[in-house]
Each structure stands twice: as C-alpha cells, then as structure tokens.
Amino acid sequence: FVNLYKKYKHKGFQMLGVVLDKNRALIKEFAREYNINYPLLVPDEKILIDYGPIIYIPTTFIISANGYIYKKYIGYQPELVFEEDIRLLLRKK
Template identity: 40%
Template sequence: MKKILIGLVLVVLIFTGCSGGNSQKGSETSEKAENQSAQKLSKLPSFELKDLDGEIYTEESFKNKVLLIDFWATWCPPCRKEIPGFINLYKKYKDKGLEVIGISLDEDINKLESFVEEEQINYTVLIGNKEVAQAFGGIQGIPTTFIVDRDGNVVFKQVGLASEKKFEQQIKKVLDK
C-alpha cells in the first residue's frame, strides 16, 4: 500500500511542478498567480527541521536574513537543474545577508547526502516533511521556491523551474531595501 501511495505522489509531482516548470508562454499570467500565492502566504511559517548532520533549524535560525527557500528532491530533473544557480547566488550574496535553504523531500537520506556532496552544495539543506510542506501552503509540485525578506514576509513564490537571473532579480529587490 505504501508503494502505491508513493507511486501516486510521484505521478502527481511529475505532472505538476516536476515536469520542467513554467514555460515562457503565459509567463505574465503565471507571474501574477505566483505573486498572489505569495500574498496568501504572507509570513514565513514556523518550522523545525534537521540538516544532514542532525542539527535542528527553525525559522528563528535565519532571523534578519533574506531567504531563498527551495522545496526540491534529488529525483526531480528541474530541481537538479536549478541547484547550480542557487550555489552561485549564495556565493554572490551571502555576505549581504542572503541565506539559501534547500528543503529536501527525499525519502532516501543516504542518496541525499551523496548528492549534496557530489554537487558541492554550499548552502543549508534541510530534511523536509509533510508538516512543513503544509505550513508553506501545501507544496503542489517541485521545485517550489519562496523568497522571504528580512522581516519574515514572503515576497515571491515560484512553482516550477526558473532561471538564476529571475531569482537574482527578486533577491536584489529585497536585499537592497
């Protein structure tokens, strides 16, 4: 029964967010919808998650930082495609107050650890769960990425694949405030 449920979840994810993300066609409409979604989730929700070393992080761990929070998994091709951009953005803006947080929805922690090491991910990777996905408004597909300002306001939401440039534009808006 568990395998059937996991299979159904995978099918849903593949046909929603993990199918390659937003196309350029209709991007103005999807951008409006994303910003409306960001407004619905107006504040960074409370969470308590562990990283790969077992250290516990909460929303308070990132107080007064600009956050790029990405829900992703190692088995999701669009998620994997975004990671080099997140690595670059973190290198470029960490000294200005940016924190990048990857919330993994993987079940196989060993595979996750290997992937993080192989890809040389330089930002915080946390192990996600259903509760945190619900707290963020119910993650419907991955990748799903949020940008949160220093006051804990969710200012941007992207469902599906997006370019490093698009995320950088959104980050600069809040870093410069």
C-alpha cells in the same frame, strides 16, 4: 543556486534547500554531487502548514528576513529571475 548563495551571502542573504526525500544518505550524496554549499532540510508538518504543500518540483520561495514569503515560483526559472528579486529584497533591508 550555489552561485547565487556565493554571490550574496556576505550581504546577509541566506539560502535553505528543502528536500522531499527523507533518506539522509541520498540527501548527502545529492549535496556532494551538485556542490551544494547551503543547508538542506526535510520539511516537518509546521513548515508544510506555514508555506503550503509542495506539489510541483521545483517550487522556490524567496523569504524576507522577517519570515514572510516575498515571492513564490513554481517550475523552472532562469537564475537571473531569482537574482533580480534577491537584489530587490536586499535593497529593502
């Protein structure tokens, strides 16, 4: 995801990582270890209601600029799958 964010952020693409661990020190260490260059957040109840519970890890959402779920992926997906959908969504802007 780091590479996708670098590649598309200048086109208006935003990325947000959702982490289930609430330990801020562990989250910071994880971000540092994996060179994560986008914001990470711990979901509150509203996020879990809006997007549903995260049962499987990883669960990935591509969300449109107006906040709607464009695509939801459960489980590992190759980066190319995300990139194709990101490009399609950015073209629709």
